[in-house]
Every structure is written in structure tokens, then in C-alpha cells.
Amino acid sequence: MKELLKIAYRGLGRNRRRTLLSALALGLGVALLLMMAAFVEGEMRGSLELGIRLESGHLQVRARDYDSSKASLAWEDLVQSPDVIAAQVAKLAPVRAAAPRLYASGILLAGDESLGVRIVGLDPDSATTGIYREGLRGGAWLAADDREGVLIGEALAAKRNLNVGDRITLLVNTSNGDVDEQRFVIRGIYTTNTPSYDQSNILMPLAKAQAISQAGNRASLIWVMLDDMFQAEAVAAALTSSQYEVKTWEQLNEFVLSIESYSGAMMAVFYLIVLGITATVVVNAMVMAVFERTREIGVLAAIGMKGRRIMALFLIESFLLAVIGVAMGLVLGGIIVYWVSTRGVYLGDLVADMGVTGLLMGDRIYGYLTAQDATMLVIAAFAVTMLASLYPAMLAAHMEPVQALHGGEA
């Protein structure tokens, strides 16, 4: 084995440029895949986190027939006395915060233009509104008893050229199927760094939202945040009642989670395609090495080296080439992944128009590479390279000594 390793290692040094270029091809492939894996994982994690922070919370307590996609305001679809229920939920140990929310669909009138929006009625004093508070870019936060103040998203403000203090008109659906029209003052501008969300969600105090939508003392749901999101199922089980249903973040973000598992399969195919292409470069280099060394293969066979050892010799050489290539890929990919993980890639408003329904995308994608993804990728790179190298190795092993000694000619 030692002698094979020695010959294989020195064999790589014979044509250094070819070795370097072959390893570089594999390295670039590995680096590209590391970056892709980090982007996809980062985007999936980002979307899930945004989904939890903006659309689902960790848990939602809501009426059994409530359809969140329709923002139904029918009383039978709403939660009665939501403050009382929220207070009861908040007493549970794993619960960090719980507060009612009311959603209503509406239309924003600004100048000659109108725009479909969603009214989010929330408790301004609740810890569940942290993402909006943290993202306040101008003006003031809402007061619970503010009767005409709203917050609009930064993307909406920019799109409609609206500023703090401006007045806007909202047409809001009501529980009895009518539409109510009222004037509001923009108290502040928030951003969640999610253009598609910020363009279409207008925040106002729960009491005002209940009043304008004629929901009375009702809410669409109780928004619950936990200290540990993985306690969601246990808390949901504890909260089960005959009147309301409790949905966990996993149930509410089923779409994102299904995309994540689907993207895993897609990435596996992508891995194989890219690694397959790079492996052909390695195979090409090894086939050239076999043909260049045909006479040496004959000499080795003549002095008694068996076919399987000759095969092992070229497989070891491929393995060493893969080690160099994968190491280059890890270094290069590591630098890229570090950069996209810490700085992210800014997409800006681009994502506002290309957002997939049910999938929230931030304006900046951050990479996130898991140890599992990196390990799988390294294993895949080695496996594909070694599998592809079987051909040149077998070619060398099956050469007839006599023909090989004559440089491949009979």
C-alpha cells in the first residue's frame, strides 16, 4: 500500500498544471455547491423565521372555521373575549407572550391610486409586536388608545411616496359584509426587511381595528410566542379546547417546510449534476495519465504487480486528486459562505415582486451552511469522483502486459 501511495502521489506531480487544473475544477464545483447549499438553507431558514415572526407566531389559538387566507370577519369565525383567553394562555410557563390579533382586508386610497392591503389590529403594548418595534424607521410607535393612527411599511411608503404625518384613506371590510371608509394619520413607518409584507400590511391598535371592522370584542386569533419553539406541540396539547383550535408553527408553515424538504431533493440532483461535470474533468485527467503511462503499467505488470493493485494505484491517485480538489473547494467555498453568512446578499425590492405566495422573502438573503450539508457535500464529491475514476483505473488494470509494454500497440 505504501508503495502505491508513493507512486500515486508522485504521479500527481508529473504534470502539475494538469493536476492543478483538474483539482481546481473539482474545487470550483465544491465551492459552488457549498454556496448554493448555504443560500438555499439560509433562505429556507430565513423564510421560516419570517413566517413565524410575521404570519404564524409559535402558536395560534383561533376559531375552528377561521380561514386566515380570507381574513374572515364573520363573528362565528372569530375568538370571543380574546383578552381573557390571551391572559390565560400567557400564564402557562413556556409562553413568553400572548396577545390577540385581528386581520381585516381593505383598500388604501392614496391620491388617484388604490391598493389592496391587510389591516393588522394588534396590541401595541404586547411583546408579540417586537419585530415591528425593532423595525420602526420613523415616527412613533402606536398607542393602544390611538383612534386614527396607523403604521405603514417602508416599502409601501416609498412606493406611494407617503411620509409620517400624512393622511391616508382606508376602506375596510366589516363583519356584516359592508365596507367602512375612514381617514387615518401615518404615525410611523416600520420595516420588517420583507418588501412583500411591508407593502401590504398596515398596523393599527386592536381596539381601533375591532371598531372599524365591527368585530366587537373579538379577534382573528391569539398570537402566542414561546420561550422554546420546540415546545409548541406540548403547549398546543395543553391548550386544546372544544371551542377553539390551536395551530403550531409547523402546521402554519407547512408550505415553507415542504419547500425545504423538496429543495433538499432538488439540491441532491443539483449536487450530482455539478459533481458529475467536475468528475469528468478528473476522469479525463486520469484517462490521459493512464494512456501516458501505458508502458509503465506494462513494466509494473511485468515485475509482478497484479491487476487489482494497478487499479488501486490509479484509484489512490484519483483519491489524492479529490483530496486536493475538495480542500480547495472547502477553502474557497468557506470564504464565500462566510461572506454571504455574515453580510448577506442584498436583493432589495426585487423580492417584492417575485415573492411566492406563502413564502416570505427578506430583502437580504443570508447564507447558512449546516455541518450536515457540508459533510454530505464532501462525501458526495469523493463518492462521485471515485466512482467516475473506476473507468480509468479499470482501463489500466485490464491492460495486457505485452501490449502495455509496447505502449498500447499489439
Place this chain on the structure above:
Amino acid sequence: MPVARVESVTRDYAIGDFKTQALRGVSLEIEKGEFLTLVGPSGSGKTTLLQLIGCLDQPTSGKIWINGQDVSRLSRNQRAEIRQSTIGFIFQFYALIPTLSAYENVEMPLLLGRVGASERRERVMHLLEAVGLADRADHRPDQLSGGEQQRTAVARALATNPTMVLADEPTANLDTANGQQVMEIMMRLNQETGVTFVFATHDPRVIKYARRVVTLRDGLVVSNGDAPNAGGE
């Protein structure tokens, strides 16, 4: 018992639709310690015969025994084992592994035979000294002259204490002085160790060292007998 016995051996080659017969029924016995030369014009079959005796190839018909063992129909691996343990090769081209030093080239057959490290070292250095290359042990082939490379190949051929060394045109690429030096070393080693040497050549410089000359023509042995200058100069 002869170290090699060839009986009615033929070897056919098919090139496209054409079939050529390189050997057409050769019989020969080679005894232990011989210094024998196969001579004949190009295409006479001497290299083919050498390859068959060396278990690099298999006869189309007929039989070959090496040290009494029929090797005519052995598998690739079995033939590789016999080559490793019993036969040393010297080729016209120097046939060294270019990435290995002279020492490592000579050591290679011993590594394949799983010989222990200390015995390997002792044997390799002994052989390199025997061919006058002890001080060039660390040099790679491209740092050695043609004569030195061929002497290294001689040392490698003898590394495993083979029964027989087969040399195909060993001096063809050497100048007169180096060719003579290589032949004298082989003759000395033949006398000192008793290893059988068989050469395929049409170089008169080699033939003059032979103690027996077998002449082939058109795939047949046409003469077989003591060389006129048996025993060399």
C-alpha cells in the same frame, strides 16, 4: 530439471481479418545457470518467445513449463505471481518508473513480494553496489545516464532472486562502452549467482557473450547450439 521448457509452442496474432503466426512450433529447453541468446532477424519470433517464457503472454498452442510448473494456461494473477517470484525482466527501453529513485525502482519487486524492510534495504544496496550504482541510489531515472538506467534495471531484475532473467535487446539503446559494461555485469552476476540469463538480440556485442545461441527464423528454431565464443572474451 530445466528452468524453462517450451514444447511445440505456437503463437498466432489476429490483426483485423489477417492472422499472422509469430511462432510456428518452437521447442526449447533452458537449463539453470545458462547464459543464452535468442537471435534472429526482426519478426523471427524471438521477442514473442521471450514474452511467453516470461509469462507475459500465453501460447496459442503447445506448452511451457517454468521450474517444472505448466504455465501455459494460468490466469492473469497466477502469471503475475510467477513473474514476481521467479522471473526478472530487462527491456530495451530502460523501463524504470520515472518518479521513483534508483533505490526505489530496485526495491519495487521486493515490496510486491512483501519482503521485510531490513532485508529489502540490504538486498537493494547489495545489488546497487553489484552494478556500481550505490552512490547513485537516490537519483531518479532522468538524473541517470542510459547505461546507469539499464544497470538499475539489471539490479531490479535480480532483486527477488529470480530463477531466470529475460532481457529483450538490453543493449540496443546503449553505446558500445555502456553496452559492454552492462553485458559484463550480467555475465558476472550469472557466474556469481547462477541465475539463468536469456537474451533476445541481434546485436553481435551481446551474442559474443553468450554460451549458447538459439537462432529463430520465421517463427521456427533453425539452430540451437554452443556459441562460437562460449564463455565470452
